[in-house]
Amino acid sequence: MQLSDAEWIVMNLIWDSQPTEASDVIAALGTANRWSDATIKTMLHRLVKKGALNTELIGKKYRYTAAVRRSACVRKASRSFVDRVFGGDAAPALLHLVKTGKLSEDELAELRELLNSKISDKKGSKE
Structure with a gap:
């Protein structure tokens, strides 16, 4: 929607x-x-x-x-934005947002934790 x-x-x-x-x-x-x-x-x-x-x-x-969840609308709008502006590639979109956004220490810590988790998941799937 x-x-x-x-x-x-x-x-x-x-x-x-x-x-x-x-x-x-x-x-x-x-x-x-x-x-x-x-x-x-x-x-x-x-x-x-x-x-x-x-x-x-x-x-x-x-x-x-x-009648719809906010998370579902955010997901759809985010996907549409990434598709239109970044050709569907999420990495450049994320890099742009991190470089240009004002992030608090808590937000940076949360982002770091998420990235570390993704790295661990990738290492675990290779083994």
């Missing part, structure tokens, strides 16, 4: 605070993004049609929950 930049903003809010009513999405995102109520309602409707959101009518209010 492809999400536009604006849809990512809406989905991130819903993933972080679901279940969420339309009025809460409007209050949280409308002013900061200069979006009208109608624009946000249109995005919510579009996300329901795409299958990204579930909706439930409670009284006179719509309540939204994510």
Whole structure:
């Protein structure tokens, strides 16, 4: 499922605070993004049609929950990015992100641990 930049903003809010009513999405995102109520309602409707959101009518209010996991959307968007920008080759993408990104000591340690694990896996598969 492809999400536009604006849809990512809406989905991130819903993933972080679901279940969420339309009025809460409007209050949280409308002013900061200069979006009208109608624009946000249109995005919510579009996300329901795409299958990204579930909706439930409670009284006179719509309540939204994510129908897809954030990790699945991140995986698809990441793959699409690597395919488009780096010709499907993950190594140059990773190198670029590490070289240009601002990484904390904790993030560097986590990355080091992941790389060491990958190295160990490769050594183990050769034996």
